[in-house]
Amino acid sequence: MRIVVGIKWVPNTQAVRFDPETGTLIRKGVPSIVNPHDLPAVEAALRLREKTGGEVIAISMAPPPAVKGLELVLGMGVDRAILVTDRAFAGADTWATSYVLSHAIRKIAAEIGEVDLAIFGHETIDSSTSHVQAQVASWLDWPYLYYVKRVEPVGGKLLRVWRELEDYEEEYEVETPAVLSIAIKAFKPRPVSLSSKLRAKLEKRVLTWTNADLKLDPRCVGLKGSPTIVAKTIDMPEVPRKKEVYRPKDGKDAARWIIAKMVHDEKLREVLKGLVGGEL
Amino acid sequence: MNKFDVVVVGAGPAGSTAAYLLAKAGLKVLLLERGRGAGSKLLWGGKAYAQPLRDVWPELDKEAPIHRWVTKERISVLWGERAITLEYKLGRRVAFTSPLTELAAWMARKAEAAGALFLDEVVVEEIVVKDGRVVGVRSGGDFVAADVVIDAEGANRLLLEKLGLADRPNPYHMAVAAKEVISLDPRLIEERFGLERDEGLSWLVLGDVTLGIPGGGFVYTMRDTISIGIVLNVGYGAEAAEKGVLRDHISRLLENFRTHPYFRHYWKEADVIEYGGRMTVEGGLRFAPKRLYANGLLVVGDAAGMLVNAGYTIRGVDTAVTSARVAAEAVLEARDKGGFTEENLRGYEERLRKSYVYKELVDHSGVAEIFGDPFFFSKVPPFLVRAASKVFEADYAEPTLLEALKTSAQEEEINMLRLMLKVGRVVRRI
Amino acid sequence: MSQPSRLRPLKLEELLRRNVWDVDEERHIEILRQDGLPQKALQLLCPMGCYSMAGDKLLMSYEGCVECGTCRVLSTPQQIRWEFPKSGRGIQYRYT
Numbered sequence A: 001m002r003i004v005v006g007i008k009w010v011p012n013t014q015a016v017r018f019d020p021e022t023g024t025l026i027r028k029g030v031p032s033i034v035n036p037h038d039l040p041a042v043e044a045a046l047r048l049r050e051k052t053g054g055e056v057i058a059i060s061m062a063p064p065p066a067v068k069g070l071e072l073v074l075g076m077g078v079d080r081a082i083l084v085t086d087r088a089f090a091g092a093d094t095w096a097t098s099y100v101l102s103h104a105i106r107k108i109a110a111e112i113g114e115v116d117l118a119i120f121g122h123e124t125i126d127s128s129t130s131h132v133q134a135q136v137a138s139w140l141d142w143p144y145l146y147y148v149k150r151v152e153p154v155g156g157k158l159l160r161v162w163r164e165l166e167d168y169e170e171e172y173e174v175e176t177p178a179v180l181s182i183a184i185k186a187f188k189p190r191p192v193s194l195s196s197k198l199r200a201k202l203e204k205r206v207l208t209w210t211n212a213d214l215k216l217d218p219r220c221v222g223l224k225g226s227p228t229i230v231a232k233t234i235d236m237p238e239v240p241r242k243k244e245v246y247r248p249k250d251g252k253d254a255a256r257w258i259i260a261k262m263v264h265d266e267k268l269r270e271v272l273k274g275l276v277g278g279e280l
Numbered sequence B: 001m002n003k004f005d006v007v008v009v010g011a012g013p014a015g016s017t018a019a020y021l022l023a024k025a026g027l028k029v030l031l032l033e034r035g036r037g038a039g040s041k042l043l044w045g046g047k048a049y050a051q052p053l054r055d056v057w058p059e060l061d062k063e064a065p066i067h068r069w070v071t072k073e074r075i076s077v078l079w080g081e082r083a084i085t086l087e088y089k090l091g092r093r094v095a096f097t098s099p100l101t102e103l104a105a106w107m108a109r110k111a112e113a114a115g116a117l118f119l120d121e122v123v124v125e126e127i128v129v130k131d132g133r134v135v136g137v138r139s140g141g142d143f144v145a146a147d148v149v150i151d152a153e154g155a156n157r158l159l160l161e162k163l164g165l166a167d168r169p170n171p172y173h174m175a176v177a178a179k180e181v182i183s184l185d186p187r188l189i190e191e192r193f194g195l196e197r198d199e200g201l202s203w204l205v206l207g208d209v210t211l212g213i214p215g216g217g218f219v220y221t222m223r224d225t226i227s228i229g230i231v232l233n234v235g236y237g238a239e240a241a242e243k244g245v246l247r248d249h250i251s252r253l254l255e256n257f258r259t260h261p262y263f264r265h266y267w268k269e270a271d272v273i274e275y276g277g278r279m280t281v282e283g284g285l286r287f288a289p290k291r292l293y294a295n296g297l298l299v300v301g302d303a304a305g306m307l308v309n310a311g312y313t314i315r316g317v318d319t320a321v322t323s324a325r326v327a328a329e330a331v332l333e334a335r336d337k338g339g340f341t342e343e344n345l346r347g348y349e350e351r352l353r354k355s356y357v358y359k360e361l362v363d364h365s366g367v368a369e370i371f372g373d374p375f376f377f378s379k380v381p382p383f384l385v386r387a388a389s390k391v392f393e394a395d396y397a398e399p400t401l402l403e404a405l406k407t408s409a410q411e412e413e414i415n416m417l418r419l420m421l422k423v424g425r426v427v428r429r430i
Numbered sequence C: 001m002s003q004p005s006r007l008r009p010l011k012l013e014e015l016l017r018r019n020v021w022d023v024d025e026e027r028h029i030e031i032l033r034q035d036g037l038p039q040k041a042l043q044l045l046c047p048m049g050c051y052s053m054a055g056d057k058l059l060m061s062y063e064g065c066v067e068c069g070t071c072r073v074l075s076t077p078q079q080i081r082w083e084f085p086k087s088g089r090g091i092q093y094r095y096t
């Protein structure tokens, strides 16, 4: 089985600081990381490969420093990585991103070999749209399953896939090629291993593709190919944090105490109202 | 594929030096680092002595991330709002400042450029011994074989402890630091500290910045940042905490230092951009492992105790580099003798003993011992400051220096004779 | 005029917000046994304030740890399990 995993190189949002004087985000010196929710997707791909054989290819549309992120997933055991990078791709929204990624997947199929599965993380910590996966599936015209928490090969082109929903789960049989997006924390990512790192480094397993390779219409990629318009951004009020210790008698007592807190705390009520969009 | 001539554990100054020299000599070298990139786990005060580094990289002055050449050394004794400061203006380029994150990254790049294979994000979990000799390292389930392993893991010697070559350290032999990086326009740094472009300052502070607990404060000027920190001996610090002498968190001591009226104008209007901590060794020789070399193994840098720390000043980078250089020479010598047996690696310790590092360590071991004496941190500073105040803050006739010292000693309940003896011992061994 | 981060004393929490970590989901340091731990020393000397009291017990939050090893030398292996975070995770110093 040949599995492609999408990796996003994102600013480490927990380290991005807000400058109250200028009202902007301070990103200077903040290193980027692999989107944490992509790591369970990598893990899912690696486990599937362990069962079916084949290879896992990580792919990322990102500026060149993202090579560090691809090295991390290579260190986890991914077989090779492709960095799709070009000035022309900069400023892409999810539409243009998925367009480029789907073409990269097609190119993998054409040049490396048939692709059976494309796996993504559930969402990214810097934008949380969860659009790209679905759009890639649309461009490729492949079936798409999300909130996936378990995947098992059945044989032939069939996979059994379990989706996790609020209070039940669904079981599917899906024919490959397909696109899956993995539920947050569904798989515990393995640490980087010495042998995988070594292999990645010695065998130079990162390929770089630019638009000279993909040959996409410049009007369809990057900022030009992005129909999304950010109309307005609203900052959520910061929830003031307080620390209080309460020793409940039992679960019920604990719940009662928390609810009472929420109802009686002015600030919290404001925030909740904002979230619900009306009276409580 | 999984076989190297040399595996070096840790891409700190010591590890990268060894990897650089051995790769340059044509050996197949693997340099392993647990952090993301070399330097990402490192923090220091900020000053490196250049000559020992030039011995390895003659191109140092041109290529290394040198922020400023130290032209001013200051030592202050602080008690309350009063301070005595001694300043020395240097006459030549002896030491430079740089963030260790940058300096260590540069050293690792040099090693890579020389042909060493550098892998980051890899935690080595074990140095593997078979039939009485070290045969490689293990990380996770993976084993990598090596003819010789160089342990450059730094002060947290998890690997040497596992091997039984070192014990868990005595807290009194360790010191912990909290440090802030303050961002400031280079021109303001120069203006406020009285420096020319590319000139830097190194400033050590003793006294109640540590509440009299053995340790001290430091200030180093980088190009566009200032590094300030508080160092506390872990053993004495813990004792002070349990006894209630130390009631505030170490970061609070640093805050008090940063906002102290004597210092705060230097970084007025400036912002703290990073805060961190790291532990270091105090009193190098006492920290040396049971052996510095064994069949197929050499220990270098902090892990080997190759660090001069007299409580208030820490000097470990040049000594780490030198110990690693000496180790690399010993490895090449052993190769020419036909193998990395204990016998053939003996040259390491012999060469080390002849190097300045060893002399420095031996000479300073006494100082470390003496400065391990809390007396110097809790009693001497208030005494000196009090004596100075008598001389400089006399409304009418000022006392002679001797009178000032005598009465201050009485007031601080210090036995002059005991003091003289102790000072005499320090001066002889400093 | 408000001076958000200039010069005035900063709280530890504010200082920590200036740093970068890539926090692992798995904890690399864990208290195994409470007896005999130097509670005050751990609270005051851990530079990142990772140790705090919850009732009469010490609580260890590994997220802000900079892997300095101080708590390690103040305890025994039976009291605290101490490892390095894997895969380059943990503190990412930039200017130190």
Ligand SMILES: Cc1cc2nc3c(=O)[nH]c(=O)nc-3n(C[C@H](O)[C@H](O)[C@H](O)COP(=O)(O)OP(=O)(O)OC[C@H]3O[C@@H](n4cnc5c(N)ncnc54)[C@H](O)[C@@H]3O)c2cc1C
Pocket (backbone or CB within 6 Å): B009, B010, B011, B012, B013, B014, B015, B032, B033, B034, B035, B038, B039, B041, B042, B043, B044, B045, B046, B047, B048, B049, B100, B122, B123, B124, B125, B152, B153, B154, B155, B158, B159, B176, B177, B229, B231, B278, B279, B280, B300, B301, B302, B303, B307, B314, B315, B316, B317, B318, B320
């Ligand atoms: C607060 C403070 C201030 C200081 N100020 C100065 C100063 O002004 N001047 C000076 O010269 N010295 C100073 N020092 C000392 C100096 O920083 C050290 O002596 C020096 O860094 C030692 O170099 P090293 O290579 O031996 O070890 P380290 O620099 O500690 O490097 C060890 C490396 O090994 C890695 N590592 C450890 N274990 C493993 C493992 N199991 N697997 C993989 N990788 C591993 C670590 O991540 C690290 O990168 C200071 C130290 C401190 C703490």
Ligand code: SF4
Pocket (backbone or CB within 6 Å): B277, C029, C045, C046, C047, C048, C049, C050, C051, C064, C065, C066, C067, C068, C069, C070, C071, C072
């Ligand atoms: S290793 Fe250092 S930073 Fe981490 S918890 Fe222990 S004392 Fe705190």
